[in-house]
Amino acid sequence: MNVPGNWTLHYDWSCGGSYGSTPITFNANGTFSTPPYTGHWTQHDGQIIFRIDQAPNATYGGTAIDNAMVGINTTFAGLSGCWYALRVGTSLATEVTTKGELDAAGNKHKK
Numbered sequence: 001m002n003v004p005g006n007w008t009l010h011y012d013w014s015c016g017g018s019y020g021s022t023p024i025t026f027n028a029n030g031t032f033s034t035p036p037y038t039g040h041w042t043q044h045d046g047q048i049i050f051r052i053d054q055a056p057n058a059t060y061g062g063t064a065i066d067n068a069m070v071g072i073n074t075t076f077a078g079l080s081g082c083w084y085a086l087r088v089g090t091s092l093a094t095e096v097t098t099k100g101e102l103d104a105a106g107n108k109h110k111k
Contacts, residue, residue: 001043001046001048001064001065001066003026003041003043003048003064004026004027004028005025005026005087005088006023006024006025006087006088007023007024007025007026007069007085007086007087007088008021008022008023008024008085008086008088009021009022009023009024009034009060009083009085009104010083010084010085010086011060011073011081011082011083011104012081012082012083013073013079013080013081013101013102013106014081015080015081015082020102020103020104022034022035022103022104023035023088024085024104026041026050030042032050034052034104036054037052037053037054037104037105038052038053038054039051039052039053040053043064046063046064046065047061047062047063047064048060048061048062048063048064048069048071049061049062052104052105054105055105056075056076056077056079056105056106056107057075057076057105058073058074058075058079058104058105058106059073059074059075059076060072060073060083061073062083062084067086067087067089067090068084068085068086068087068090069083069084069085070083070084070085071083071084075106077106079102079106
């Protein structure tokens with residue numbers, strides 16, 4: 001699996017079907033950015049894990065296949081959820097992207 005590149009991360013902190021989305025760029029050096037956040041990622045045998053550096057240090061783990069990834073996420077401080085990511089230029093027949101109350105790091109959206 002060739003992860004580096006531009007993706008769209010879709011996250012749902014309650015796994016209730018209300019997904020927020022954000023662009024995320026995975027760099028070949030094991031870092032990523034999803035503004036305003038940064039972090040580190042690794043993959044092995046089709047599995048990926050990435051962690052946002054800024055509090056509350058949301059961690060995402062899952063399976064990466066071709067142009068899609070899917071898994072679960074947690075802050076290890078009470079929040080957990082579901083996520084999927086699509087490489088930019090990839091689409092689904094039906095895509096739900098309703099913005100939730102929390103951002104990709106598990107912080108409340110600033111109004």
